[in-house]
Amino acid sequence: MKNLKVDVTDLKKNFGDNHVLKGIDFKVATNEVVVLIGPSGSGKSTLLRCLNRLEEPTSGKVVIDGNNISDPKTNIDQARENIGMVFQHFNLFNNLTVGQNVELAPVELGKMSKEEAVVAAKKLLNTVGLDDKYDAMPQSLSGGQKQRVAIARALAMNPDIMLFDEPTSALDPEMVGDVLAVMKDLAKKGMTMVVVTHEMGFAKEVADRVVFMADGKVMEEGKPEDVFDNPQNERTKTFLEKVINV
Amino acid sequence: MKKIIALISCMFGLFVFMNYHEPQVNAAEKTYTIGTDVTFPPFVYANSNNKYVGIDMELIRSIAKKEGFKVDIKPIGFNAAVQSLSSGQIDGVIAGMTITDERRQKFDFSTPYYKSGIVMAVAPKGDVKSLKDLKGKKVAVKTGTAGATYANSIKDRYGFKTVTFDDSDNVYNDVKNGNSAACFDDSAVLNYGVKTGLGLKVVTKPTDIGSYGFAVEKGKNKELLSKFNSGLKKLKANGQYDKIIKKYTGESATASQKKANDKADSEGHTFIGLIKQNKSAILSGIFETIKLTVVSIICATVFGVLIGLLGVLPSKFARGASTTIIYIFRGLPLLVLALFIYNGVPSLTGSKVPAFIAGIITLTLNEGAYTAAFVKGGIQAVDPGQMEAARSLGLPFGRSMRKIILPQGIKIMIPSFINQFIITLKDTSILSIIGILELTQTGKIIIARNLEGFKIWTIIALIYLIIITVLTLLSKWVERRIND
Numbered sequence: 001m002k003n004l005k006v007d008v009t010d011l012k013k014n015f016g017d018n019h020v021l022k023g024i025d026f027k028v029a030t031n032e033v034v035v036l037i038g039p040s041g042s043g044k045s046t047l048l049r050c051l052n053r054l055e056e057p058t059s060g061k062v063v064i065d066g067n068n069i070s071d072p073k074t075n076i077d078q079a080r081e082n083i084g085m086v087f088q089h090f091n092l093f094n095n096l097t098v099g100q101n102v103e104l105a106p107v108e109l110g111k112m113s114k115e116e117a118v119v120a121a122k123k124l125l126n127t128v129g130l131d132d133k134y135d136a137m138p139q140s141l142s143g144g145q146k147q148r149v150a151i152a153r154a155l156a157m158n159p160d161i162m163l164f165d166e167p168t169s170a171l172d173p174e175m176v177g178d179v180l181a182v183m184k185d186l187a188k189k190g191m192t193m194v195v196v197t198h199e200m201g202f203a204k205e206v207a208d209r210v211v212f213m214a215d216g217k218v219m220e221e222g223k224p225e226d227v228f229d230n231p232q233n234e235r236t237k238t239f240l241e242k243v244i245n246v
Numbered sequence: 247m248k249k250i251i252a253l254i255s256c257m258f259g260l261f262v263f264m265n266y267h268e269p270q271v272n273a274a275e276k277t278y279t280i281g282t283d284v285t286f287p288p289f290v291y292a293n294s295n296n297k298y299v300g301i302d303m304e305l306i307r308s309i310a311k312k313e314g315f316k317v318d319i320k321p322i323g324f325n326a327a328v329q330s331l332s333s334g335q336i337d338g339v340i341a342g343m344t345i346t347d348e349r350r351q352k353f354d355f356s357t358p359y360y361k362s363g364i365v366m367a368v369a370p371k372g373d374v375k376s377l378k379d380l381k382g383k384k385v386a387v388k389t390g391t392a393g394a395t396y397a398n399s400i401k402d403r404y405g406f407k408t409v410t411f412d413d414s415d416n417v418y419n420d421v422k423n424g425n426s427a428a429c430f431d432d433s434a435v436l437n438y439g440v441k442t443g444l445g446l447k448v449v450t451k452p453t454d455i456g457s458y459g460f461a462v463e464k465g466k467n468k469e470l471l472s473k474f475n476s477g478l479k480k481l482k483a484n485g486q487y488d489k490i491i492k493k494y495t496g497e498s499a500t501a502s503q504k505k506a507n508d509k510a511d512s513e514g515h516t517f518i519g520l521i522k523q524n525k526s527a528i529l530s531g532i533f534e535t536i537k538l539t540v541v542s543i544i545c546a547t548v549f550g551v552l553i554g555l556l557g558v559l560p561s562k563f564a565r566g567a568s569t570t571i572i573y574i575f576r577g578l579p580l581l582v583l584a585l586f587i588y589n590g591v592p593s594l595t596g597s598k599v600p601a602f603i604a605g606i607i608t609l610t611l612n613e614g615a616y617t618a619a620f621v622k623g624g625i626q627a628v629d630p631g632q633m634e635a636a637r638s639l640g641l642p643f644g645r646s647m648r649k650i651i652l653p654q655g656i657k658i659m660i661p662s663f664i665n666q667f668i669i670t671l672k673d674t675s676i677l678s679i680i681g682i683l684e685l686t687q688t689g690k691i692i693i694a695r696n697l698e699g700f701k702i703w704t705i706i707a708l709i710y711l712i713i714i715t716v717l718t719l720l721s722k723w724v725e726r727r728i729n730d
Contacts, residue, residue: 054634081640091635095653104649105639150635157639 003030011060022216035203038213084154090146092138124152144175277316278337281327288494289342309477322681333593344392355459363452380406383427393430531688542609550617557622575615605677624659664721
């Protein structure tokens with residue numbers, strides 16, 4: 001693989017006796033969009049959270065941009081500045097306005113002056129279609145709006161990879177489209193993305209590669225058309241039948 | 247937020263300043279701290295101006311004058327005085343203390359200054375006329391007194407039970423309202439009480455149990471003891487001693503005191519009358535209570551927030567330390583903690599802790615532990631997703647705490663803070679046990695003199711409610727300011 005961005009080798013993660021990841025090898029190239037699919041409990045979210053060490057790996061190696069994330073000596077705060085993350089439940093800072101949510105990290109971490117951050121925040125909110133919400137409090141927004149603010153917040157640090165952890169699962173159906181549109185736009189601009197989702201349409205349309213996980217292992221991966229139209233693994237077949245027939 | 251912190255630190259500084267007393271630099275006039283009883287007339291009692299008078303008070307002051315030293319009188323109650331003396335918190339005790347062999351093991355006594363015996367007093371209308379009538383009945387005594395020792399030594403022989411109280415007036419009241427059949431106390435005290443309208447009668451002859459002496463800690467303060475002895479000798483030689491005794495026990499003295507009591511009775515039956523009579527005492531009690539409350543709220547909040555924050559750090563050691571501190575100081579009864587710090591620690595280390603400081607430390611540790619528990623809980627109640635989002639952006643732990651978690655946690659904690667402030671105010675009353683003259687102790691002392699238990703406690707209770715109301719309104723105002 002050329003321009004290797006993410007390189008995960010033999011990653012294992014246990015929660016007590018529960019072996020959630022049982023030896024994952026996983027690679028992502030620069031500018032690639034990878035979608036992780038699989039039944040719940042398969043370890044997709046845990047894999048994603050190991051990429052920025054929100055979960056401490058039990059063993060194995062996670063390297064991003066040549067930076068060994070799984071090494072305790074690595075300055076994880078610095079590494080995270082380049083890894084944006086979007087959560088299922090948005091996690092907007094409830095004590096700050098929308099604008100402050102976006103501006104906080106770049107200003108606190110000395111990436112921008114306050115004035116620069118305000119300009120950048122307004123621009124980012126404009127690209128996600130929420131420039132009129134700059135002074136609003138997160139509590140007053142709908143789920144779809146919150147998630148678009150969360151994307152803008154992650155982008156404000158100017159990351160070169162974005163992790164999405166089921167970004168549309170907590171949304172009302174009519175909100176899903178707006179959020180996916182923002183993500184498609186981002187993919188078009190060449191952002192490296194790892195997306196955990198149940199939106200098969202999005203996977204087909206946007207993903208460069210689809211990775212199917214079950215029982216803490218990667219079962220199958222490939223181009224979306226190959227995985228969706230001609231799955232090789234039995235588990236993949238059963239899963240896709242269930243998801244697509246719904 | 248910064249303004250509030252600045253304001254609080256200013257107030258704190260002010261209180262520290264107010265409580266700082268210039269040390270006595272006059273080497274020729276050494277000051278001794280003398281503990282005494284709250285009420286033990288005619289030896290020790292507060293007159294209507296709340297000045298401490300009586301035979302013991304006049305003796306110690308006259309001797310001090312003759313021998314060229316100064317005394318700082320602490321009316322902290324007999325029991326507390328004896329304990330403070332053995333832990334070295336005070337230099338001497340003069341409180342109508344009978345010299346006994348048991349006490350000699352812990353204290354050195356002066357030459358006796360008064361001969362006394364124990365008598366039994368009963369309610370005038372009761373059917374108890376001698377010790378034999380006590381079979382199966384209860385007898386009230388005061389903790390740690392010779393009267394209590396005497397009662398306990400004969401209780402099996404006469405078949406009665408003893409009930410102990412900390413203050414003489416509670417002893418007398420218990421007999422008057424019929425809970426106890428009789429009480430035992432020093433003859434001089436009971437005879438004086440009967441003559442000045444106590445409402446009891448003495449039915450036995452004094453048993454010859456010994457004499458009163460001035461006490462210092464055993465093996466220490468030899469200098470003070472010899473000064474007392476030589477001063478007493480001089481007072482006896484020049485007739486001043488007899489004058490003092492006569493002043494407090496002679497017919498004219500008791501008659502005028504009875505008249506004063508009767509007059510106070512007729513004036514003081516109303517609430518207004520009682521408040522007027524005791525205005526200055528009540529005011530200084532209120533001031534002391536507020537001072538204790540404000541200083542300990544500030545200290546307990548600072549301490550509690552620090553310990554609470556320690557409890558949410560990633561380090562296991564820090565969390566363990568926080569949990570342990572909360573466990574210990576939330577688990578200890580406030581009363582035990584106060585006595586431990588005021589009496590226990592000094593007897594181990596040998597250095598004095600002023601009562602006010604001991605009180606502040608007590609409240610800081612106890613209220614601080616409760617504060618720490620809800621600070622920790624408040625932070626933990628903030629959605630963990632908030633911390634994850636902050637960390638995922640590259641913000642370090644401390645900054646995520648400060649910018650995101652604490653501002654949300656504090657809102658959750660505010661009602662608990664207000665609650666804790668009110669509890670702190672109420673808990674200052676427990677510090678009366680170490681003799682701090684706050685509102686509750688002031689009430690005890692006033693009642694010791696005028697025996698108006700119901701009315702004085704009503705007044706004290708109302709004052710507490712008023713202060714609590716003001717404190718609550720103030721807290722709500724701050725809460726609104728923070729929430730806006």
